[in-house]
């Protein structure tokens with residue numbers, strides 16, 4: 001942490017322990033961050049804490065697609081698809097156009113049952129809200145597909161999920177939320193049977209926070225918190241593990257692709273920060289959510305599935321830049337996890353704690369509003385108008401300032417990550433001579449981003465920076481020496 005970052009953290013922790021809050025939001029993934037933002041905007045005094053990093057769990061391990069959810073077409077849930085498409089459009093045009101960008105998706109299927117959804121009639125909801133566009137793909141990007149493969153094209157969007165979460169936390173803090181990451185809730189306190197606070201433990205020690213209501217937005221940890229509220233509670237969720245691999249991008253892709261194989265498996269490839277993201281698996285998971293990592297078998301499975309449509313010299317174990325795993329939160333049930341509903345889960349416990357999880361990153365705004373509507377009446381905001389304000393960085397970047405200082409590729413990189421706030425990074429050159437140098441010669445991330453992450457984005461560990469605030473990890477550039485250099489910058493304020 002920098003001197004400024006350390007001061008901000010110290011002040012936040014001190015305020016969390018001293019002040020009494022209307023609402024404590026536990027979990028700073030995309031859902032918790034949005035709950036905090038909407039609640040602060042509605043006038044509540046809000047605290048937001050995360051045991052790890054903001055966006056450090058599921059909300060940086062998604063498939064990065066902001067999409068309508070074609071799988072719902074199969075079960076004719078057109079209303080859900082329409083709602084998700086509406087969200088996609090709002091995020092891409094108004095709320096976070098710098099972080100949610102239109103991307104065509106080519107759909108291929110070898111499976112007869114799916115093929116009709118690739119017809120004009122099946123894609124009607126998409127036609128209604130999204131425009132269909134002919135993508136331009138690099139010649140030879142894909143292998144010839146097996147005979148009988150049908151294809152369709154839809155317009156979706158791609159995001160940087162980790163940075164979208166950070167931008168939402170930033171907006172929440174600007175609206176009045178007091179936020180701290182790397183602080184875990186280890187116990188809940190009650191007054192007259194109702195939840196009235198929590199014990200928090202972080203690197204700096206433990207303390208108690210007082211509040212009138214709690215939203216449990218801990219994603220895969222939902223049941224752990226429910227047990228803190230009531231040790232007799234039965235599990236409300238089951239988990240499904242999804243793994244992604246990152247491969248180098250060759251040529252320029254202007255579309256993602258999603259393939260349904262004859263055996264029913266689904267696999268997709270998404271161009272992302274100069275790489276190709278290949279996903280995903282969908283298998284039941286019963287271990288500790290904090291220990292979820294890709295296994296060699298899962299990586300081999302994805303490479304084999306991807307080899308059906310990507311060139312063989314790309315889809316090789318030795319070309320994998322990085323891999324990661326996340327956990328979907330699903331309703332309990334006996335059906336295979338792939339067939340389980342992807343709708344979010346919401347419940348109110350005996351002590352009044354609102355627990356919310358699951359759903360999609362795409363629909364995190366309506367999910368957050370649902371959670372706030374379930375708050376105890378004495379805390380619930382009277383009127384909840386969904387906040388349509390643009391997130392920090394949503395205004396267009398000052399291209400001239402960026403281009404006059406940086407090469408075109410680096411300027412574009414900063415604009416993609418920081419949008420209208422990209423220009424702020426140039427200011428670090430005045431204090432740090434190396435600020436505009438690359439952290440690693442093979443990637444566009446600059447040292448200014450590391451200083452900015454420490455000062456303005458709550459970065460505490462080197463991993464916070466490499467995985468969620470820059471593209472170093474996804475590009476496979478987070479070598480030991482790079483992490484040590486970043487840790488040295490973060491240590492300046494301690």
Ligand SMILES: Cc1cc2nc3c(=O)[nH]c(=O)nc-3n(C[C@H](O)[C@H](O)[C@H](O)COP(=O)(O)OP(=O)(O)OC[C@H]3O[C@@H](n4cnc5c(N)ncnc54)[C@H](O)[C@@H]3O)c2cc1C
Nearest residue numbers: 027029030031051058059062063065185218219242361362
């Ligand atoms: C493999 C996969 C692919 C996906 N792809 C897509 C996609 O392409 N598009 C899409 O729209 N959606 C996708 N999703 C869904 C999307 O990622 C999730 O819906 C969303 O990220 C859930 O966010 P969340 O805030 O509920 O949970 P999380 O992001 O998991 O946040 C929960 C937070 O709670 C914190 N926490 C836990 N315990 C405590 C505690 N005791 N004290 C304090 N904090 C605590 C954790 O540290 C964590 O940061 C995908 C999900 C998976 C798993």
